[in-house]
Amino acid sequence: MLPFRPARRTAVPAALAAGLVLALTACGGADDAGAAGADTLDPNADLSKQKITVSNWDGYMPEDLPAKFKAAKGPAVTVTKHATNEEIMAKLTAGADSGIDVAFVSGQFAQALAEQGLVEPIHADLVPNLKNLYPEAGQLAYDKGNKFSVPYTWGTTGLCYRTDLTGYTPDSWQDLLSPKPQLAKKVTMMATERWLMLPAQKALGFSANTTDADQLAEVKQKLLEAKKTLLAYDDTTFGDRLKSGEAALVEAWDGWCPTDDPKIKFVVPKEGSDLWVDTMVILKTSKNKEAAHAFINYILDPDNHSWAAENILYKVPNAAAMAKVDAKLLGTHPQLKTAPAELLKGEVPVDLGEAATAYTRIATEVSAG
Amino acid sequence: MSSTLAPRRAARTDPGPHGRRAPRRERLVGRLATLGPGIGYLTVFMLVPLALVLSYTLFHRGRFGGVVHEASTENFTRVADGLYLGVIWTSVKLAGLTTLLALLLGYPTAYLIARLPRSWRTVALVLVVLPFWTNFLIRTYAWIILLNSEGVLNRALTGVGVIDRPLELLYTPGAVVGGLLYAYLPLMVLPLYSAIERLDPQLREASANLGARPARTFWSVTLPLTLPGVLTGCVFVFVPSLGNFVIPELLGGGRTVMVGNLIRDQFLKARDWPFGSTLALTVIALLVLLLMVQAWAARRLAGGNRA
Amino acid sequence: MRRFNWLYIPAGLTYLFLYLPIVVLVIMSFNAADTPYRWDGFDTAWYGRLFADRAVREGLINTLVVATGATALSAVLGTLLAVGLARHTRSKLLDAIAVAPAVLPDIVLAIGLLAFYTAVQFTLGLHSILLAHAVFGTAFVAAVVRTRLAHVDGSLEEASRDLGATAPQTFVRITLPSLAPGIVAGALLAFSLSIDEFVIAFFTAGPQDPTLPIVIYSMVRFGVTPEINALATLLLAVSFTFVIAAQRLSRLTESF
Incomplete structure (x- = not known):
């Protein structure tokens, strides 16, 4: 799950507040849910007669996008918001028709939905803008070839640090896990499971998707050690902590490292990192799949897709959209320039199935330990 | 109407619930009209939800967070696991410490307030409660500003030269206790105040006249007589401290986990509602035990005073 | 000379402890700097930013809507309940049910309601928070009104009945007016609890309309x-203004 970030220039991500809340289960009444296999879709369907519901993280797409889409293509769009992958997954897997046509979820969750037969294969002919994507965007482990999901944003995780406070150039997860004495209690790590585990997994040379019990035990031990020198677990304010000098070195998503401050730099550790992806999927239960495809196609339009890079500061896997990003922004946020081939060196998180509970347990044990 | 005359006279002396005899049907209607809506409401919006939580403790989580209705005792064996018992124990310790500190600060404060001139008493009491009326989260936030390594306190101390390196104040169990204490201290002072204020000053005087020193008077007269207030205050502070998840999150920096955090995470993050329910049930069981002890102690005190 | 009262030390500590953070907050609100860790001079710009903040404004409105609705509901249910418990039953069980919401840890009620709303497929929104807040509101109104009932002379009601008034007439004309101060006090309590309530709202709010405490939570979390x-x-x-107003008011009523 990727905690999304709100539009860059919004002073207070208070809209997030809404997102931090749990949501209901299904809203719409279900009749017969879709049968297995791909529907045959009509490329010439009258889209203005269709309407769709899109569920997304708050602040993760332009607010005026639904209106612009309706004006340009016809279908009316209702937007609902979810705070976490877990929340939208509960809604989509509850059994009844969730009433949602298009959902934004992280890659490994899209994979889980596909394994359950809950998502519609992407009809590439209805999404001509797929051509805008980098070729690398079709090589993501959770869904090679983008058969049932379309990537929306992608990025990696690394070290974000204050050059004046560290006094040297960190390049390893070890710098975070067992920091030099002057940095003790000046480092933060992320609290969300997959990213809590990532530094230890990579430092030990394990896969970020490991389900091996012995490896996981080692990871846990490493994390418990690291806790002693840690200032706090922090998913949201590490950027501010760096700016204020409370922290000197933090684990951060590339897009969240405030490199517009000249003293702050971002580095991907030499042991490697992850390549997380947030995707769009179409639900099997959707009754307006033509409009749903049109919506995804509209998002992939360079003018629309570049919004995410410019406002959320996450890279988008869309060559045409990245080409449109303001050069000045690329100067202050060099992480946006990471080449797709470079990015692909990171390990893509995949669905862990039942082993996911082991991750949850380790996260609990580490924070309670 | 004359037939109701006699019981009515009785009612004057003892205005109990059934002092007045209305016709049976009318009584039933009265009962339904007054109790029906409220009890009905609490049944639907409290008892049924609680029953639901109780029933979830027997089930387990589906792969994507649903509740699978297959009965098992798995959740209870999990709670009994050292990890979760450890978290519960930590919570009890932190909430207990908070309660103790609240008592140590609150008792003298309440005692002083109760002995102030009447007009000052209100002012002093209002001053205790006033912080309570700004938002709870903002009050917690204030402590982040204060305790931060770059924060006000550390700046002041390093500025004066008392310390040369910022103290590690925030993101410690101590910060969590401080935050809890700050949040619930007024809940200790108020019941203590009302217990102390009710004390008959003549008792103290009598004790002093009999030659008891102030300390002795306090231990053998004042304190025993105000113990019910002490118990109430302790429950008022302990109960919300135990279930709190915001303060450990904000002031503990995710490094201190209390049972409230576990329950919150099971419901909102891991989406393991059955296990979250089981943890909640454990907390309720603890609190019921506590309330029973309190009621028992209060009864004993009342009995002791009469004797 | 009077002996120094050592009680002043812990009492003084209490007040210092209670007010130090608040003083810091107030001073920092006039800080020109965008971080609390540096003083850049006096400025009221943050107030301007606050008034312009849509999320805060909407949160405030949502909070007031919820609190008003929950208070109204609680006042009716709680008053009836108090009268019923005092006059129409001796059941210990009903007594316990009526106090339970006030003693139950908020997180327990919160998860219970979330599970319940989900089970009955109830769409979450302001109404779901309102209904949840009315649960503890009812308990507090009932508790306050009951203490008032204990001081109300029952003979007026009897006289009313003797003079031929029906039970509902007696209730509306005699019982209610005599309980009014208790009802108002209970309602005020329910209102102020609802305004500040975070945990239950956090669990029972829909994603679209957060109350002010939820907005504040995200502001604090996002630093x-x-x-x-x-x-x-x-x-x-x-709240200071409210306190002073309440003081004045109570002094006014006392003088009658």
Whole structure:
């Protein structure tokens, strides 16, 4: 799950507040849910007669996008918001028709939905803008070839640090896990499971998707050690902590490292990192799949897709959209320039199935330990 | 109407619930009209939800967070696991410490307030409660500003030269206790105040006249007589401290986990509602035990005073 | 000379402890800097930012809507319940049910209601928070009204009945007016508890309309700071005004 970030220039991500809340289960009444296999879709369907519901993280797409889409293509769009992958997954897997046509979820969750037969294969002919994507965007482990999901944003995780406070150039997860004495209690790590585990997994040379019990035990031990020198677990304010000098070195998503401050730099550790992806999927239960495809196609339009890079500061896997990003922004946020081939060196998180509970347990044990 | 005359006279002396005899049907209607809506409401919006939580403790989580209705005792064996018992124990310790500190600060404060001139008493009491009326989260936030390594306190101390390196104040169990204490201290002072204020000053005087020193008077007269207030205050502070998840999150920096955090995470993050329910049930069981002890102690005190 | 009273030390500590953070918040609300860790001079800009903040404004409106609705509901249910418990039953069980919401840890009620709303497929929104807040509101109104009932002379009601008034007439004309101060006090309590309530709202709110405490929670979590100081100062000023008004009012009524 990727905690999304709100539009860059919004002073207070208070809209997030809404997102931090749990949501209901299904809203719409279900009749017969879709049968297995791909529907045959009509490329010439009258889209203005269709309407769709899109569920997304708050602040993760332009607010005026639904209106612009309706004006340009016809279908009316209702937007609902979810705070976490877990929340939208509960809604989509509850059994009844969730009433949602298009959902934004992280890659490994899209994979889980596909394994359950809950998502519609992407009809590439209805999404001509797929051509805008980098070729690398079709090589993501959770869904090679983008058969049932379309990537929306992608990025990696690394070290974000204050050059004046560290006094040297960190390049390893070890710098975070067992920091030099002057940095003790000046480092933060992320609290969300997959990213809590990532530094230890990579430092030990394990896969970020490991389900091996012995490896996981080692990871846990490493994390418990690291806790002693840690200032706090922090998913949201590490950027501010760096700016204020409370922290000197933090684990951060590339897009969240405030490199517009000249003293702050971002580095991907030499042991490697992850390549997380947030995707769009179409639900099997959707009754307006033509409009749903049109919506995804509209998002992939360079003018629309570049919004995410410019406002959320996450890279988008869309060559045409990245080409449109303001050069000045690329100067202050060099992480946006990471080449797709470079990015692909990171390990893509995949669905862990039942082993996911082991991750949850380790996260609990580490924070309670 | 004359037939109701006699019981009515009785009612004057003892205005109990059934002092007045209305016709049976009318009584039933009265009962339904007054109790029906409220009890009905609490049944639907409290008892049924609680029953639901109780029933979830027997089930387990589906792969994507649903509740699978297959009965098992798995959740209870999990709670009994050292990890979760450890978290519960930590919570009890932190909430207990908070309660103790609240008592140590609150008792003298309440005692002083109760002995102030009447007009000052209100002012002093209002001053205790006033912080309570700004938002709870903002009050917690204030402590982040204060305790931060770059924060006000550390700046002041390093500025004066008392310390040369910022103290590690925030993101410690101590910060969590401080935050809890700050949040619930007024809940200790108020019941203590009302217990102390009710004390008959003549008792103290009598004790002093009999030659008891102030300390002795306090231990053998004042304190025993105000113990019910002490118990109430302790429950008022302990109960919300135990279930709190915001303060450990904000002031503990995710490094201190209390049972409230576990329950919150099971419901909102891991989406393991059955296990979250089981943890909640454990907390309720603890609190019921506590309330029973309190009621028992209060009864004993009342009995002791009469004797 | 009077002996020094050592009780002043812990009492003084209490007040210092209670007010130090608040003083810091108030001072910081006038700080020109965008971080609480540096003083850049006096400025009221954060108040301007606060008033312009749509999320805060909407949160405030949502909070007031919820609190008003929950208070109205609680006042009716709680008053009836208090009368019923005092006059129409001796059941210990019903007594316990009526106090339970006040003693139950908020997180337990919160998860219970979330599970319940989900089970009955109830769409979450302001109404779901309102209904949840009415649960503890009812308990507090009932408790306050009951203490008032204990001091109300039952003979007036009897006289009314003797003079031929029906039970509902007696209730409306005699019982209610004599309970009015208790009802108002209970309602005020329910209102102020609802305004500040976070945990239950956090669990039972829909994603679209957060109450003010939920907005504040996200502000605190995301560490965007000085606006919160301004908000804290304003909330403090409002409650201070309320306290003074209440004091005046009670002095006024006492003098009668």
